[in-house]
Amino acid sequence: MKFLVVASFAESLIGFRRPLITALQNRGLQVHVAAPELIPGSAIRLQLEAQGLVAHSISMQRVGTNPLADFRALVSLILLMRKIGPR
Helix, strand or coil: CEEEEECCCCCHHHHCCHHHHHHHHHCCCEEEEEECCCCCCCHHHHHHHHCCCEEEECCCCCCCCCHHHHHHHHHHHHHHHHHHCCC
């Protein structure tokens, strides 16, 4: 079974979400994480992957009120969920 954790700030996946992620992994789930700017080779992405997570970079703004940017984020998440969902 797969689980997706989404954050608007990549570092929060380690700083605030680590207990949740660890609990999910302990239950045998394949955990995927998504956040903006999780580019391949970045320090944060390497740290997440070392924990056994599958990292995805998504289009999302941390703050803002731009409906078009929010729509892009929604589409990005839908496409990602389809990609990692059950086959």
